[in-house]
Amino acid sequence: QVQLAESGGGLVQAGGSLRLSCAASGRLFSSYGMGWFRQVPGKEREFVAFIRWSGGNIYYADSVKGRFTISRDNAKNMVYLQMNSLKPEDTATYFCAVTRGLGYATKRSQYDYWGQGTQVTVSS
Numbered sequence: 594q595v596q597l598a599e600s601g602g603g604l605v606q607a608g609g610s611l612r613l614s615c616a617a618s619g620r621l622f623s624s625y626g627m628g629w630f631r632q633v634p635g636k637e638r639e640f641v642a643f644i645r646w647s648g649g650n651i652y653y654a655d656s657v658k659g660r661f662t663i664s665r666d667n668a669k670n671m672v673y674l675q676m677n678s679l680k681p682e683d684t685a686t687y688f689c690a691v692t693r694g695l696g697y698a699t700k701r702s703q704y705d706y707w708g709q710g711t712q713v714t715v716s717s
Contacts, residue, residue: 679713
């Protein structure tokens, strides 16, 4: 069992930056993958970024590539999402998640554990 808790959301102006954190508790294996998703009310939960707990296999949604950076700190059981050059369309609730599966994981259904989310609002 894995528990996840996000933090770091808030209100920021367009062009600004935020760093989201995800604290993980429980047993995390190097093969596990950590993902960030976001969701706007009335829309599907959208993939943002992924990193393998071992540190490899990093990838991003096209919409955030070059602006967002995912990273992890194994010693602290933390995953981060550094978000720069934020745009109003980045406004959403952001969730971190864990997948026990291998390979390319960009679908909500591929993930086994989820946090409660943290709100990010970008004003224009």
